[in-house]
Amino acid sequence: MTPLSEQQRLFLVESTQIYAPWVQARQHLASYKYGMKWVTSKEREYLYRVHDAVGNAKSLGPRSPETESVYQSFIDGRLRAKERASGLDDRMKIQARLNKAVNLGRLPMVVSEILQAVDLSKAREDFRIVCAHAIYAYESMAGVHLKMELLASGDVDLLYDPRKKLSLVAKNLNGNGLLGLLRKVDSTFEVVEHEAFRAVNKTGFMVDLIMPTRDMRHPEKVAFAVGDLAAVEVPNLQWLGAVGAGCV
Structure with a gap:
């Protein structure tokens, strides 16, 4: 058994601090996975939230200022989620290289x-x-x-x-x-x-x-x-x- 060096301990703390928000960001992005769409039925447009890869969806109501606001909020939220997840992905990659350099990331x-x-x-x-x-x-x-x-x-x-x-x-x-x-x-x-x-x-x-x-x-x-x-x-x-x- 060999104690970690001070450098390894520092990188371990930093890795732990980064990992939690990274997981949270990836999970938040996943909540936008299947998206929303407008569907025309009987000459009216309805907003649907898709729930799975098969295409099952739930109607959120006909097009109106309220459903248009819901749709735009979804699009804006997904964009913010992508930006945050991408930034934390880059930070995780940098931390992984640092950990490897000091023989910290030993898990296969x-x-x-x-x-x-x-x-x-x-x-x-x-x-x-x-x-x-x-x-x-x-x-x-x-x-x-x-x-x-x-x-x-x-x-x-x-x-x-x-x-x-x-x-x-x-x-x-x-x-x-x-x-x-x-x-x-x-x-x-x-x-x-x-x-x-x-x-x-x-x-x-x-x-x-x-x-x-x-x-x-x-x-x-x-x-x-x-x-x-x-x-x-x-x-x-x-x-x-x-x-x-x-x-x-």
């Missing part, structure tokens, strides 16, 4: 990208990291670097708390399941045949979906979409599920 890229995808999604409170890669978080909290052999791992375990409402988590994943989220990071992720709890990408990196053992009265499969990963029960994880939510 694929794990980092998966964590970012989860963190930026509506499902950020539904999963937590419980495998060897969680040690990186404890490194950060303690301000130290541990021996690399303790951190070597070719997979990451995502813990799901089965007490959470399955349909709500599925909705948080936009109906595409956990596999859909992983494919935003790497399109080559596929569920392993006969091991539905595991997805593997082209480099052989594995993501396992695990959960605490359940009562025998709950035999149903836990998956968030058709063809998605299906959680496997692992003994003695109840205390982890009770600790809280988020990626550790």
Whole structure:
């Protein structure tokens, strides 16, 4: 175990301070994702707010000074959100280069990208990291670097708390399941045949979906979409599920 240098500690603090507003800015921008549009029906124009990629939308009323104001506020808000997110993206890239220069960013890229995808999604409170890669978080909290052999791992375990409402988590994943989220990071992720709890990408990196053992009265499969990963029960994880939510 090696304590972080003063320079590393400084960059760690700066990274932590930047990350929270960056996530907030990306989530705020995502709220504008599907947009608004004017639709003509029976010779009248109506303002619709689109809610998903399929095009499902809700009418906000016929064209009027009020709906035109709503539309313009949406357009202006989206522009401000893009500018803020872009500025923070640039700042994050600079900080990443600084961290790399002082050997601070040691988390494998694929794990980092998966964590970012989860963190930026509506499902950020539904999963937590419980495998060897969680040690990186404890490194950060303690301000130290541990021996690399303790951190070597070719997979990451995502813990799901089965007490959470399955349909709500599925909705948080936009109906595409956990596999859909992983494919935003790497399109080559596929569920392993006969091991539905595991997805593997082209480099052989594995993501396992695990959960605490359940009562025998709950035999149903836990998956968030058709063809998605299906959680496997692992003994003695109840205390982890009770600790809280988020990626550790």
